[in-house]
Amino acid sequence: MDEKIQIAHGSGGKLSSQLIDNEIVFRFGNGPLKGLPDAAMLKGFKNNIIFSTDSYVVHPYEFPGGNIGNLAVHGTVNDVSVAGGKPKWLSLGMILEEGLPIKTLQKILDTIKESAEECGVKIVTGDTKVVAKGQCDGIYINTAGIGEAIDGFNLDKNLIKENDCIIVSGNIGDHGMAVLSAREGINIKNGPLSDTGSVHRLVQKIQPYADNIKFVRDPTRGGVASVLNEIVSNTSIGAILDSEKIPVAPGTNSISELLGIDILSVACEGRMLLICSESVSNDILTEWKKFPEGKDAAIIGKINNDKGRVTLSTVTGGTRLVDVPMGELLPRIC
Amino acid sequence: MDEKIQIAHGSGGKLSSQLIDNEIVFRFGNGPLKGLPDAAMLKGFKNNIIFSTDSYVVHPYEFPGGNIGNLAVHGTVNDVSVAGGKPKWLSLGMILEEGLPIKTLQKILDTIKESAEECGVKIVTGDTKVVAKGQCDGIYINTAGIGEAIDGFNLDKNLIKENDCIIVSGNIGDHGMAVLSAREGINIKNGPLSDTGSVHRLVQKIQPYADNIKFVRDPTRGGVASVLNEIVSNTSIGAILDSEKIPVAPGTNSISELLGIDILSVACEGRMLLICSESVSNDILTEWKKFPEGKDAAIIGKINNDKGRVTLSTVTGGTRLVDVPMGELLPRIC
Numbered sequence: 001m002d003e004k005i006q007i008a009h010g011s012g013g014k015l016s017s018q019l020i021d022n023e024i025v026f027r028f029g030n031g032p033l034k035g036l037p038d039a040a041m042l043k044g045f046k047n048n049i050i051f052s053t054d055s056y057v058v059h060p061y062e063f064p065g066g067n068i069g070n071l072a073v074h075g076t077v078n079d080v081s082v083a084g085g086k087p088k089w090l091s092l093g094m095i096l097e098e099g100l101p102i103k104t105l106q107k108i109l110d111t112i113k114e115s116a117e118e119c120g121v122k123i124v125t126g127d128t129k130v131v132a133k134g135q136c137d138g139i140y141i142n143t144a145g146i147g148e149a150i151d152g153f154n155l156d157k158n159l160i161k162e163n164d165c166i167i168v169s170g171n172i173g174d175h176g177m178a179v180l181s182a183r184e185g186i187n188i189k190n191g192p193l194s195d196t197g198s199v200h201r202l203v204q205k206i207q208p209y210a211d212n213i214k215f216v217r218d219p220t221r222g223g224v225a226s227v228l229n230e231i232v233s234n235t236s237i238g239a240i241l242d243s244e245k246i247p248v249a250p251g252t253n254s255i256s257e258l259l260g261i262d263i264l265s266v267a268c269e270g271r272m273l274l275i276c277s278e279s280v281s282n283d284i285l286t287e288w289k290k291f292p293e294g295k296d297a298a299i300i301g302k303i304n305n306d307k308g309r310v311t312l313s314t315v316t317g318g319t320r321l322v323d324v325p326m327g328e329l330l331p332r333i334c
Numbered sequence: 335m336d337e338k339i340q341i342a343h344g345s346g347g348k349l350s351s352q353l354i355d356n357e358i359v360f361r362f363g364n365g366p367l368k369g370l371p372d373a374a375m376l377k378g379f380k381n382n383i384i385f386s387t388d389s390y391v392v393h394p395y396e397f398p399g400g401n402i403g404n405l406a407v408h409g410t411v412n413d414v415s416v417a418g419g420k421p422k423w424l425s426l427g428m429i430l431e432e433g434l435p436i437k438t439l440q441k442i443l444d445t446i447k448e449s450a451e452e453c454g455v456k457i458v459t460g461d462t463k464v465v466a467k468g469q470c471d472g473i474y475i476n477t478a479g480i481g482e483a484i485d486g487f488n489l490d491k492n493l494i495k496e497n498d499c500i501i502v503s504g505n506i507g508d509h510g511m512a513v514l515s516a517r518e519g520i521n522i523k524n525g526p527l528s529d530t531g532s533v534h535r536l537v538q539k540i541q542p543y544a545d546n547i548k549f550v551r552d553p554t555r556g557g558v559a560s561v562l563n564e565i566v567s568n569t570s571i572g573a574i575l576d577s578e579k580i581p582v583a584p585g586t587n588s589i590s591e592l593l594g595i596d597i598l599s600v601a602c603e604g605r606m607l608l609i610c611s612e613s614v615s616n617d618i619l620t621e622w623k624k625f626p627e628g629k630d631a632a633i634i635g636k637i638n639n640d641k642g643r644v645t646l647s648t649v650t651g652g653t654r655l656v657d658v659p660m661g662e663l664l665p666r667i668c
Binding site: 007010040048049053056089095125131135140142146221330 | 341344345347348350351374376379382383384385386387388389390391423425426427428429458459460461463464465466468469470471474476478480555556560564658659664665666
């Protein structure tokens, strides 16, 4: 099938209805309440609700390890998760460029369906717009996510103090380097593969340690460097990372060294960064390592009293400042 | 100030943070739970939840009567409302084109703030992406909305039967014709003015009549024609509209006659179409007319037994079929 998206697919007329019926409702159903095509009714919340949204404009929309579809599911599932929520429902808003092959759209929607099922979330409401050629780069997706607050978490970065441990759940920088490689046509054997994936199980598993967990976040745009700088900036604490402890996949490492890009500033899309009391750090590490998505987890550093600064101890025994880039290293990685 | 949006405003680095702090948090605050910049925690739902989303790509993004900002608030507030919900929370996802004047962004954000306040909803979470020049047409916005289900509504189009009344809450087609006029540079005195606005009060006001209300919808893309055709298609019922009863503003009427556009297919963005038992139709009309947004409300037709067809009785005493356009009359009107 060589059909392409036409402007009329976004018009609200017959072609729109066909697209919705054949591609969206066919995959995701009609939402929890039939007869409400523009909204969903969600039942049975006992706790507070966590609500988050992200728009995805990744370029290219297909990359080693994933595409914009699973990225849009994982990204929002992760945002809800690291806010201490159990993700349950997603909305799906798509902006399509005239001329996008229907086959591409189908592939992306299949990926969305598959990853939503893996994450235990349902796509319950959505919207599709079409713009003319040259007014969008293929496809942009927005997802908004609703989850139920998990009991026990009291995440507050103001509770972070000296000697707390910094843990990441796996190799860092894979997503950013995979997208960059795809964009620039860098084809090397065993090159970087996006880590796009969900952290919802990792969050739910550490609930028993919630009292001693101060902070969790998915280090996306700006990477680990951005997240840590955001935490310590204008405070009396700092962070020191141990370069030998930071997990980095060989393919990702090669490309970042080749291009002179600081891997600490590169986005992950399936990782968690966590800060906790030292007393529970090894227990959390042990729990995480039981999951495929946590097998490379590592304690990569500590909170210290280095007012507002993030530093890295290098292999040669020195230290260097880990700053946040002012400009843009890798635009449109998510 | 002549600053413009740069790619780095979307990078997750310092310029991103400045944009978020100075333009977003400055207007909307930090969400109900501080320390969760990527999500919001929402409390105190007793009933079921209504969830809806829309992406807005209207061109031009400013038009007589509004801009993409209030459209993005009203559209989603209305989707939640016509699903029987009381809108409470909105997410705000923006895709900005490099080069967009910061002043324009500020104006749009001010409009969002103002219309959210009018509708009694809070912007609680959001996301901002920037794409290069030529990869988006100025600004695209996604809003997702959460509301609480209003007791008593049992909206189900399968309950619609012969002799039920069709009511609209005001003049139809204003939004579509206002956007078209702006796009095509049609400048006439007293020309069409977008009806972008919220119907949430109109929904909440008719709760006492809920038992006899079968259907409510905001007739956006495809207008009244699309909504009615969707209801009757493949059923044993039909709909007959009375052309003399349909409220149309003079400026909108002139332009649509000039261009030969069927006003029944043109989008409204602040109107409701309701189908109810005849017994409560006059009561609903009376209630609606008490509000500025309902002052032009009218009973425009009835459900009949004309299997799957929507017809219009014309001024000359004839009738004509009201069909749904296959293609695209007015792309990007929302």
